[in-house]
Amino acid sequence: MIIDHLEEPLPGSSLLPTPSGDAYTDPEIFGTEQTEIFEKMWNCVLRADALPAPGHWQKATIGREEIIVVHTRKAGIQAYFNVCAHRGMRVCTAESGKNKTLQCGYHAWTYALEGDLVAAPNLTSMPDVDRKEYGLKPVHVRQWLGYVWVCLAEEPPDFEQEVLGEVRTRFGEVESIDNYGIENLKLGETKTYDVAANWKLIIENFMECYHCATIHPELTEVIPEFADGLASQRKNGEVHGSNFGEEIQGFTVDGTASGVAELPAIAPDQDRKYFAITVKPQVFINTVPDHVIIHRTFPVSESRTVVECDWLFLPEVVEHVQAGELDISKSVELFHRVNQQDFQACELTQPSMSSAAYASGGALVPSEHHIQEFHSWWYQRLGLQAPLPAASGSEKVA
Amino acid sequence: MSFKACSLQDLTPGEGLRIDSVSPPIAIFLTEEGTVHAIDDTCTHQDASLAAGWVEDCRVECPLHESTFSLRTGAVDQPPAKKGVRVHTVELDGDDVLVELSQDAPNLPPGVKI
Known part of the structure; x- marks a missing residue:
């Protein structure tokens, strides 16, 4: 309930607080995350x-x-x-x-x-x-x-409700994730990133696009609206399809046509758009008209996370690639760069999490406020009390 | 003298069935190809039930240490087992699997007595 008050900034307070620095560095907190989150969820x-x-x-x-x-x-x-x-x-x-x-x-x-x-x-x-x-x-x-x-739980949470339900609801009826036929796609490329950062930094990074114009020049070229700082994921878990730029021909590193067949069943509104969602606690799904990118994150310690990223295409596309008749590297390279840029930012953030200057945490700007939904979920899973909004909010502004 | 060891319905293609009403116990196999075989159930290297082994190309692989035995001749292909197992004569009478036990002395592993 405390968190509900935080969804809209208080008058005169654009910034909302993040968890304190130790949430990202304390091995004991990480141990609780393992037992209460990763060992209990799908x-x-x-x-x-x-x-x-x-x-x-x-x-x-x-x-x-x-x-x-x-x-x-x-x-x-x-x-x-x-x-x-x-x-x-x-x-x-x-x-x-x-x-x-x-x-x-x-x-x-x-x-x-x-x-x-x-x-x-x-x-x-x-x-x-x-x-x-x-x-x-x-x-x-x-x-x-x-x-x-x-x-791993003896009695697992209901998969239909916890995973399927959440994803389908957030994607919406018309822009259904089912349209992408992800279960029939094949692996075109996979990359493993060993990231020296807490898993929550990686999720928080994925949820917002305030950083996009600064660290993702190629992505922002393809999706110019990311320069406004608003991500595909928004308040109340809503997913917003982010439009490709007018001159952009494909979701590729240089915006030229991918040469890759589009997924046949996507809705008109899913064409020329990028969608992204987070499936807590460890999956990111990104969809574009001709491929799907899925991240799986595996926290190793409070300061290290392994991320496996798969690029999925239609089976015939992958066959052509294997036969040497088609090159998907332009498509793969775009999100590979996004990954490298994101994970470098997370790695440069992690050491500061134990700094005296960050002991009471940082701030979320309005285009990042929906990350507090993730934080309130996290506090709840760990049985922790979220910090009082008025105190931390006014501190930051003052 | 043959005896009814089991019924065809008791057998699963590609798997073995241990029969311990006789001593030493025997194993009946129904191969994926549909043939039925009977051999001694105990591996000659260490006490393990061959009925639990992996059946392929009319051989069974001991589940413990990978020696395989021919279901037709009982011969072993590779160490650690050095001796083959006995093969018993199988006859089918309708669904009844009739077995006539070999009169040879069994090759049992250390520690296993009849």
């Missing part, structure tokens, strides 16, 4: 087509836990804690692989791809050992947009 971990056939598996780290995501023989894609039920050793030790079973390298306890314990030395003489109970501990799995989403 996380988008990898593309389903990264596990093309039974036996393929890949590891992922969610919160403090290591997870194995597996393409099983009988049950589609499943995921488990990477912990042997016997004495706890890591079952999978490489980053990814293809195996007929998942076997612990310590005592050879061996699990089916479906997670049950199937073999162990002398197991036949221990008939009382329940193969499910001593199987790999499963985590909840969903597939959406061509990605595998997992939730």
